[in-house]
Amino acid sequence: MSYSIMAITVLWTFLFGYLLVASIDFGAGFFSFYSVLTGHENKIHNIIQRYLSPVWEVTNVFLIFFVVGLVGFFPDAAFYYGTALLVPGSLALVLLAIRGAYYAYHTYGSQTGNNKIYMGLYGATGLLIPAALSTILAISEGGIIHMDNGKVMLHWNTFFTNPYTWSVILLALVSVLYISAMFLSYYAQRAGDEVAFGVVRGYALGWSLPTILASLFAFFQINHQNPVHFGQMLDIAWMFIASFLCFVVAVYLLWKRIRLGIAFIMVMLQFAFAWYGYGRSHLPYILYDYIHIQESITNDTMAIALITAFILGLCVLVPSLILLMRLFLFDANYIRGKSAKKG
Amino acid sequence: MSSLDPVLMSRMLTGLTLFVHIVLATIGVGIPIMLALAEWRGIRTGDNHYTLLARRWARGFVITVAVGVVTGTAIGLQLSLLWPTFMRVAGKAIALPLFMETFAFFVEAIFLGIYLYTWDRFKNKWTHLLLLIPVAIGSSASAFFITSMNAFMNQPQGFELVDGVFTNVNPFVAMFNPATPTKVSHVLASAYTTSAAALASIAAFNLLRGRKHVYFKKALKITVVSTFVFAVATVMIGDFSGKFLAKYQPEKLAAAEWHFETMTEAPLIYGGFLDENNNIKYALKIPYALSILAGNNPHQEVIGLNEFPENERPPMSVHYFFDLKVTSGAVIVLIPLLYMFRKKLPGKKPYPKWLLISILALGPLSMSAIWLGWFLAEIGRQPWIVRGYMKVSDAATTSTSVGWMLVLFIILYLVLSVSAIRVLSQLFRNKSAEEEIRTLGLDIEGGDRK
Numbered sequence: 001m002s003y004s005i006m007a008i009t010v011l012w013t014f015l016f017g018y019l020l021v022a023s024i025d026f027g028a029g030f031f032s033f034y035s036v037l038t039g040h041e042n043k044i045h046n047i048i049q050r051y052l053s054p055v056w057e058v059t060n061v062f063l064i065f066f067v068v069g070l071v072g073f074f075p076d077a078a079f080y081y082g083t084a085l086l087v088p089g090s091l092a093l094v095l096l097a098i099r100g101a102y103y104a105y106h107t108y109g110s111q112t113g114n115n116k117i118y119m120g121l122y123g124a125t126g127l128l129i130p131a132a133l134s135t136i137l138a139i140s141e142g143g144i145i146h147m148d149n150g151k152v153m154l155h156w157n158t159f160f161t162n163p164y165t166w167s168v169i170l171l172a173l174v175s176v177l178y179i180s181a182m183f184l185s186y187y188a189q190r191a192g193d194e195v196a197f198g199v200v201r202g203y204a205l206g207w208s209l210p211t212i213l214a215s216l217f218a219f220f221q222i223n224h225q226n227p228v229h230f231g232q233m234l235d236i237a238w239m240f241i242a243s244f245l246c247f248v249v250a251v252y253l254l255w256k257r258i259r260l261g262i263a264f265i266m267v268m269l270q271f272a273f274a275w276y277g278y279g280r281s282h283l284p285y286i287l288y289d290y291i292h293i294q295e296s297i298t299n300d301t302m303a304i305a306l307i308t309a310f311i312l313g314l315c316v317l318v319p320s321l322i323l324l325m326r327l328f329l330f331d332a333n334y335i336r337g338k339s340a341k342k343g
Numbered sequence: 344m345s346s347l348d349p350v351l352m353s354r355m356l357t358g359l360t361l362f363v364h365i366v367l368a369t370i371g372v373g374i375p376i377m378l379a380l381a382e383w384r385g386i387r388t389g390d391n392h393y394t395l396l397a398r399r400w401a402r403g404f405v406i407t408v409a410v411g412v413v414t415g416t417a418i419g420l421q422l423s424l425l426w427p428t429f430m431r432v433a434g435k436a437i438a439l440p441l442f443m444e445t446f447a448f449f450v451e452a453i454f455l456g457i458y459l460y461t462w463d464r465f466k467n468k469w470t471h472l473l474l475l476i477p478v479a480i481g482s483s484a485s486a487f488f489i490t491s492m493n494a495f496m497n498q499p500q501g502f503e504l505v506d507g508v509f510t511n512v513n514p515f516v517a518m519f520n521p522a523t524p525t526k527v528s529h530v531l532a533s534a535y536t537t538s539a540a541a542l543a544s545i546a547a548f549n550l551l552r553g554r555k556h557v558y559f560k561k562a563l564k565i566t567v568v569s570t571f572v573f574a575v576a577t578v579m580i581g582d583f584s585g586k587f588l589a590k591y592q593p594e595k596l597a598a599a600e601w602h603f604e605t606m607t608e609a610p611l612i613y614g615g616f617l618d619e620n621n622n623i624k625y626a627l628k629i630p631y632a633l634s635i636l637a638g639n640n641p642h643q644e645v646i647g648l649n650e651f652p653e654n655e656r657p658p659m660s661v662h663y664f665f666d667l668k669v670t671s672g673a674v675i676v677l678i679p680l681l682y683m684f685r686k687k688l689p690g691k692k693p694y695p696k697w698l699l700i701s702i703l704a705l706g707p708l709s710m711s712a713i714w715l716g717w718f719l720a721e722i723g724r725q726p727w728i729v730r731g732y733m734k735v736s737d738a739a740t741t742s743t744s745v746g747w748m749l750v751l752f753i754i755l756y757l758v759l760s761v762s763a764i765r766v767l768s769q770l771f772r773n774k775s776a777e778e779e780i781r782t783l784g785l786d787i788e789g790g791d792r793k
Contacts, residue, residue: 060413060416063416068444075430075432079428079430081423085424086740087742087747097759098755100412100413102762103409105763108406302438302439305439313449317446324457
């Protein structure tokens with residue numbers, strides 16, 4: 001395997017990790033807010049607050065990993081995306097900043113009860129951030145970033161009038177809500193909270209069909225945006241079919257209220273197949289027509305150093321993450337709220 | 344707004360983000376050491392006041408870390424958003440430490456999360472303390488990686504420039520450049536100093552407010568003595584940095600000292616003004632001192648600014664940053680020294696008001712010293728972004744919207760800072776230390792044995 005394929009696989013995996021953990025987090029923020037608005041607050045609020053535990057502080061790091069890794073492995077990405085995305089990137093940063101800071105203020109500060117402003121910010125950013133970040137995938141299909149006299153330009157008009165952009169945003173939003181509700185169903189059942197389980201199960205089933213419809217919509221929009229890419233997607237159609245099958249199994253299990261752990265693994269597989277299928281057919285371009293993985297890869301020495309650092313880093317990271325999850329995510333006492341929440 | 348120079352705007356926005364981030368990053372590197380010290384003392388002496396101290400510090404600390412994650416994310420992305428050409432070109436030689444820093448931070452964040460939530464979860468008290476080891480290693484390693492990248496910008500090496508492309512790269516030679524040892528150790532020592540000093544300020548503030556509990560006196564002692572130890576180390580490393588500059592980056596030292604003619608027996612200039620012909624007025628001149636700073640020898644030759652073309656000289660204003668920073672450094676050593684000799688001082692009170700006010704000033708003073716040192720290091724590197732290879736003006740984005748983004752981030756950081764300060768002060772006001780000592784019954788358990 002060449003360094004460029006190895007590098008893009010690593011990066012794509014990080015982004016997949018971010019997609020999962022961030023979706024759970026973003027969706028939970030929204031549901032939390034929604035439950036306050038609709039008066040279901042006391043039914044699901046506790047379970048969400050409980051699971052928004054230290055695990056979720058590490059969400060941002062996945063994103064940073066991807067960005068820093070992308071720029072490290074493919075320095076051209078810094079040039080094209082960096083220049084073109086100054087404004088949207090900064091706006092996304094502001095949203096991330098607001099979300100991160102107010103989450104900490106609320107969780108670690110001394111306020112008790114629910115601050116409506118905080119809840120609103122948390123809920124709104126939960127939807128705006130994925131919407132903003134997903135547009136980068138739309139941009140990567142080409143036709144929106146141009147070179148004018150050696151300067152990188154983003155064509156806002158093309159960007160906003162493009163149905164593909166909107167199909168991606170829509171897909172991002174419904175996926176966030178679906179993934180999050182599926183996870184919360186699993187979590188609520190483990191915690192033995194039947195009332196909360198009933199509510200979040202309803203959310204998960206409700207958002208399942210829209211997820212598939214939005215996926216199909218985005219899938220066929222790629223044909224308009226980038227026919228070459230679409231053709232390559234059809235070549236590996238089995239991945240998308242596998243994704244759909246996983247979806248069916250996940251929803252069935254949730255419907256029957258059985259084996260919710262497996263159901264969530266199916267959700268992960270559903271997105272994994274779609275994500276890697278999309279990514280694989282996107283190659284060899286990181287930005288269509290401008291950043292080609294073979295041409296833009298950094299020198300061999302740096303690539304080897306980065307991959308080595310990555311492997312060593314994983315050796316430290318994976319045990320730490322497992323410890324974290326065992327202490328909080330999968331510790332029955334903690335989930336049920338029997339052990340102390342914070343110092 | 345869009346007509347403003349993108350280079351200047353990019354510098355201002357990067358500077359703004361770092362101005363905020365450096366505060367949080369400094370605290371993030373130093374506080375774990377202080378937490379470990381207090382918790383260790385608590386376990387060793389069985390004095391629960393120290394354990395409570397660590398616990399209360401940790402509660403505030405986690406908020407600064409969370410905001411630090413936010414500003415750190417901002418600078419991580421802004422490097423590419425504002426300096427795309429720099430990242431594209433220099434990234435080929437120096438991407439490694441930046442990448443490793445995310446791992447180091449990841450480890451720190453994970454174990455800090457665990458530490459914070461597990462105060463009463465382990466039977467063995469030492470287990471909880473041990474969690475701080477990966478936190479401290481993670482945060483100090485983060486500082487090392489980022490500083491080594493900054494060191495590379497000052498002392499680039501480990502590559503060849505062929506047709507505008509960095510080739511023949513050796514990432515480790517680039518990381519371990521001559522500037523790395525002094526820079527990293529100075530950054531670490533000053534972060535430890537500043538964190539101890541900030542905590543000392545809080546203890547002094549409580550005593551000034553008339554709170555008499557022995558808890559605050561213990562807090563004052565452990566923090567002020569730590570500040571002294573770390574500050575002495577920082578000053579000593581600072582002296583090495585001077586010698587490093589004289590040898591490797593003479594134009595920075597010369598600009599900091601307004602030293603124009605290369606000469607031996609060079610005097611050190613303190614304060615003063617420059618007129619339009621670069622004559623120094625009203626300055627204090629200390630004979631031989633610059634030669635001694637540069638090479639431990641009054642006859643040491645010190646290279647002057649006249650050896651460098653005018654368009655490659657740093658701005659002359661760095662002189663003031665240097666002087667102010669050195670002065671603050673001296674004061675930060677002096678105040679804890681007065682505290683340690685307080686019983687020998689005239690007057691009867693063990694904690695005279697003037698001494699407490701001076702200690703209160705320690706925190707802000709050391710933070711200012713950090714800012715000044717950073718100004719000196721970065722403005723003193725001008726006009727280069729990678730010294731000798733790439734100028735700042737060639738590295739910035741060409742986007743015309745940077746001005747608006749600057750406005751956006753000014754508002755963001757103002758809102759975040761104000762709310763962070765409010766949340767922090769509320770946190771400690773709502774649950775005072777005395778109250779907590781009472782509810783936990785710490786005084787009975789032998790907290791007052793001394």
